[in-house]
Amino acid sequence: MNPESASMARMSYREACRQAIRDALHADPRSFVMGEDVGKYGGCYAVTKGLLEEFGAQRIIDVPLAENGFTGIGVGAAVAGLRPIVEIMTCNFSLLALDQIMNNAATLSHMSGGQFAVPLVIRMATGAGRQLAAQHSHSLEGWYAHIPGLKVLAPATVEDARYMLAAALADPNPVLIFEHIVLYNTEEDLDAAVHAVDIAHAKVRRAGRDLSLITYGNSLPKCLRAADRLASDGLDAEVIDLRVLRPLDMTTVMESVARTHRAVIVDEGWKSGSLSAEIAARLAEDALYELDAPVRRICSREVPVPYAMHLEEATLPSVDAIVAAARDLVKPR
Amino acid sequence: MTGKIHLDRSHLHEIYRQMQRIRRLEAKCVELYQMQKIRGFLHLYDGEESIAVGVMAALEPHDAVVATYREHGHALAHGVPMDTILAEMLGKVQGCCRGRGGSMHLFDGKRRFFGGNAIVGGGLPLAAGIAMADQRLRPGRVTACFFGEGAVGEGVFHETLNLAELWRLPVLFVCENNLYAMGVPLQDSEVETDIWRKARAYRMPAEQVDGMDPIQMQVAAERAVAHIRSGAGPYFLEARTYRFRAHSMFDTQAYRTRDEIDTWKSRDPIERLRTWMLANHQITLDEAEAIDAGVVDEIAAALAFAEAGTLEPLEDLERFALMDNVAQEVA
Numbered sequence: 001m002n003p004e005s006a007s008m009a010r011m012s013y014r015e016a017c018r019q020a021i022r023d024a025l026h027a028d029p030r031s032f033v034m035g036e037d038v039g040k041y042g043g044c045y046a047v048t049k050g051l052l053e054e055f056g057a058q059r060i061i062d063v064p065l066a067e068n069g070f071t072g073i074g075v076g077a078a079v080a081g082l083r084p085i086v087e088i089m090t091c092n093f094s095l096l097a098l099d100q101i102m103n104n105a106a107t108l109s110h111m112s113g114g115q116f117a118v119p120l121v122i123r124m125a126t127g128a129g130r131q132l133a134a135q136h137s138h139s140l141e142g143w144y145a146h147i148p149g150l151k152v153l154a155p156a157t158v159e160d161a162r163y164m165l166a167a168a169l170a171d172p173n174p175v176l177i178f179e180h181i182v183l184y185n186t187e188e189d190l191d192a193a194v195h196a197v198d199i200a201h202a203k204v205r206r207a208g209r210d211l212s213l214i215t216y217g218n219s220l221p222k223c224l225r226a227a228d229r230l231a232s233d234g235l236d237a238e239v240i241d242l243r244v245l246r247p248l249d250m251t252t253v254m255e256s257v258a259r260t261h262r263a264v265i266v267d268e269g270w271k272s273g274s275l276s277a278e279i280a281a282r283l284a285e286d287a288l289y290e291l292d293a294p295v296r297r298i299c300s301r302e303v304p305v306p307y308a309m310h311l312e313e314a315t316l317p318s319v320d321a322i323v324a325a326a327r328d329l330v331k332p333r
Numbered sequence: 334m335t336g337k338i339h340l341d342r343s344h345l346h347e348i349y350r351q352m353q354r355i356r357r358l359e360a361k362c363v364e365l366y367q368m369q370k371i372r373g374f375l376h377l378y379d380g381e382e383s384i385a386v387g388v389m390a391a392l393e394p395h396d397a398v399v400a401t402y403r404e405h406g407h408a409l410a411h412g413v414p415m416d417t418i419l420a421e422m423l424g425k426v427q428g429c430c431r432g433r434g435g436s437m438h439l440f441d442g443k444r445r446f447f448g449g450n451a452i453v454g455g456g457l458p459l460a461a462g463i464a465m466a467d468q469r470l471r472p473g474r475v476t477a478c479f480f481g482e483g484a485v486g487e488g489v490f491h492e493t494l495n496l497a498e499l500w501r502l503p504v505l506f507v508c509e510n511n512l513y514a515m516g517v518p519l520q521d522s523e524v525e526t527d528i529w530r531k532a533r534a535y536r537m538p539a540e541q542v543d544g545m546d547p548i549q550m551q552v553a554a555e556r557a558v559a560h561i562r563s564g565a566g567p568y569f570l571e572a573r574t575y576r577f578r579a580h581s582m583f584d585t586q587a588y589r590t591r592d593e594i595d596t597w598k599s600r601d602p603i604e605r606l607r608t609w610m611l612a613n614h615q616i617t618l619d620e621a622e623a624i625d626a627g628v629v630d631e632i633a634a635a636l637a638f639a640e641a642g643t644l645e646p647l648e649d650l651e652r653f654a655l656m657d658n659v660a661q662e663v664a
Contacts, residue, residue: 030470064499069458069492076462079447080397081470084462099489103452104459108440112449113431114653115442117661148654172656247655 009192013155014184016162017047017123021085024169025055028083031169034061034070035087035123044089045125045184071097071122075105075174078120083169088124091140091178105174106149117172121165126154127218127268128316129182134304137312139217139268141178142275145246151175152246153199156220158188160243163197171199178245180218199244202252208238211262211326214253214279216242219266219298219317226322235330245275253279254287261292262329266317271299296325340548345606345615346624348390348547352382352603353628355406358415361632362405362422362436366582371422374451375436376403380545380577383602384509385410387550388477388570391558395445397467397476399460402437402451403509403576407479413441415631416638425642432645453514454487456480457506461493464502464567475561477505482528482571483514494535494569501566505557506532508571509544515580516588532569544572545600577601 011019024031033048039062042049052060063070067088074084088094094101101122108116128137145152151173155161161179168175205220206227213223220241227237240256242248257263263283267276276297283295298317305315355378365371378385381403389410392398400407408418413429421428422436429441430449438449447463450456460478467474484490485508497504508528512519519526532539538560542553550572557568575597579586586594610616653659 064492064495066488066492066496068489069461069496072455072458072489072493073462073465073496076447076459076464077466078462079459080463080466082466099452099455100458103455104450108448109656110653111430111434111438112440112442112653113429113433114656114659115430115440116447117656117659151655172659172661 010187010189011158011162012184013158013161013179013186014045014047016158016190017165017179018049018051020162020165021048021051022054024085024165025051025059027166028169030081031083031085032059032061033085033087034063034074036063036065036089038062038087043087045181047179047184048087067093067096068100072100072104074120074122075100075108075118078118078174079108079116084120085165085169086120086122088122090136091124091126092135092138094122094124094140101144101150101174101176102147106147109173110149118174119169119172120174121168121177122174123177123179125181126178127180127182128300128305128312129218131307131309131312132181133307137305139300141176141217141245142267142269144176145248145275145278147246149174150246151199151244153177154216154243154245155179156183156217156241156243158186159190159194160197162190163194164199167197167199175199178217182218186221200249202240202242202244202249204238204252204256205241206237206239208236208260210236210260211264211329212238212240212253212256212260213264213266213322213326214240214242214256215266216245217268219268222317222319223266223322225319226326229319229323230326233327235326237326248279248282250282250286253283257283257287258290261290263291264296264298264322264325264329266298266322268300268317270302271297272302274299293329296329298322298325342615345610346620348386348551349603349606349610349616349621350624350628351386351410352547352606353625354409354415354631355382355385356603357628358409358419358632358635359405361636365422371436373435373437374402375582376580377576377578378403378406380597380601381509381511381574382406383547383550384507384544384572384574385479387547388505388507388554390547390551391554392475392477396474397445397447397460397463398479399447399456399463399476400449400479401453401456401481402449403481404439404449404479405436408439408441408446408449411446412444413439413446416635417441419635419639420642423639423642424644425639426645427638427642454480454484454489457484457489457493460504461497461502464497464504465500468503473562475503475505475558477507479507479509481514482508482510482512482519484508485528485531486514486522494532494537497567498535498537501564503561504567505554505561506567506569508569509574510571511574511576513580513588516584518588527571529569529571537567537569539569539571541571541573544574545602545605547602547606
């Protein structure tokens, strides 16, 4: 076994993102990375470290702080035949590019009657947990999941971080990938037999009979920890990783709820108008008679995410809160 | 370049014909709007025809064009068929966007006409991106990007100009300065009212042109296109112009005077070209009338096509929201 393949076995989420980009750049000369500090600095979260040296300045392009401008250039480049991978440093900054994402990337195909595909990938960091305060910590993927014309991905495992990008680049639609900042340091063993993942389905990450924990992103490890604790109470929780936030794979969610008859949705976004609200509404519409208890939601508290550690922790979904909600749900009434 | 172009009769006639196609099609659009056959927003190009016609005369068919919501003229001058434009405005599936876009969103992928952008300034980075792809995949091509002077208030105008010059992208920026952003006069919204100077601040070659004269527009555009095709980067033209009609069909024009409108109308580019050609024996009255009659016939045929068009079936409403399983042809 050579050192390269030995290191393949265990990999960090950050390294998986980096290897995914390397693969993409090797596989397709039309692909390139464009973003703030992706080149000489190596990426704000060090995802693109070393890639400028490996691929050169035509493929790894540093841009000025002009999110709407460079994202729009990505849209045009995609429409005209390139395969841009745009990096937006953090999803709070993506609001400066929202015009181009929504009014052009998401709209051009339908508005033109199907004349243009927009095979654009936008990666951005999302989420809280590093004490980065209110302008670098928000989870806005739920907003983007509102917009027809986009696909929205939330890799929560190293495997998805490693292989979702290739699927996103092969997709004819604009695909947004939300990488959770807390997950970058996560390490997992990669299954050497897996070389690709789909971007169409949710996945059961832990099978269980008593209730469904429905989640994505950095709330996935929290749900898995909660499930372990619930198991010691004799409660068998199923954990569903949504993976794809738009279009939602409700089939997998419904099948799980049809087995467990109880659902807790865990979403780091704010509760009001959130992705968790969407899933709860769809369960109410299509699976009400499967439910033996009300749907519960664990979301972030409705404040701009604060800096101080104890305040930030209190703002975000916690394992304790998930466990408490689950216990409450199965309590005899 | 010294600004020499082929000013032969047939070219002059073609310039005249293109401007008449735009002017008269839009006059028909006003009628159709009053009959409520065209709905929504309708922005007319009356008075500004020289710009699209002059610039397109300097482009090749494989060059790309990005325009605004006031884009009927650009679409026509770049070769988008009049019948599909009119069918689009009537909301028919035979329209150039199957009736999904309407007046403000005309697209024609085959002819590299990329809209039809109704977010002011929104087309600029799109054009720069198309140019970036051309620079890598189809060197030698130019993307012409049209926008009004209102766009210079947007941050993305400055972001795009900076990046286009930084990366030497093959973009021809054409600012159609008609002096009012909807109803706000330029001097009430900008400190620097010579728009071309803003491009110079990004070290981009830039000049101001008489946007009421198609020949001067073409001469300037050819100079610009030669610069761009040489690989030297983008070029900026500020075309001084005036729209004769209201901003849209809902505009009472309280912000400008009748006298001002009349003064500009006395410089009507179509009337001026016609009068000049007649006086200089570049066209006979019979020839001019034959061109006009041809345009009238083309409009009648386009209208018949549009009226005979059908509505997109409702079951196709969500088609193309995603492009999964749609065969791709890169524009």
